[in-house]
Amino acid sequence: MATIRQVKAARALLGWSQDDLARSSGVSKPTIARLETADGDLGGYAGTRDKILNALDAAGVIFIEENGEGPGVRLRKPRSSRLDTAFVRISSGGPASSLDSAFPKKDAEG
Template sequence: MSILKVSIRQIKAARALAGWSQEDLAEASGISVPTIKRLEAADGEIGGRPETGAALVAALEKAGVEFIAENGGGAGVRMRKRSARGKR
């Protein structure tokens, strides 16, 4: 199983889709606002400790964001479809 490489641009786009501020992401992920600001000031893949990136991605996925891997069509993000049986 390969680990999904997530870029800072995907994190920013995911926050926008979720309607979250940096403060909202900090609260949901347990990562400090200054750390999120520092990471988002850069470009490329998420820097810092792997656990930090994993916490950010997990919080955004819990909010309904799906990260799309680079697969020839370009990396991206989208909101997950809600199931027809019931909303979670």
């Protein structure tokens, strides 16, 4: 079970406001604000909790269970780097491949 502090920390890691979490989860901002005024485990209806936690999970948040050191959150390592994405775009003829027309190769003379 996630705690309220974990949810707040997750929002902070993502740079999300309560409005952002509301949009991503489909839970109203007033409900999120009300839940965040409490302390302890994330309360509310099970469906509401699931929507909030699923939205944070989809954004890359990992909830760390209590292990004697306290619960926490961290961000999942990105699945691919921007360089990988750029390589795919170039090799597949995406927008980055338009560099060839913008900067034509010089011939041997010039």
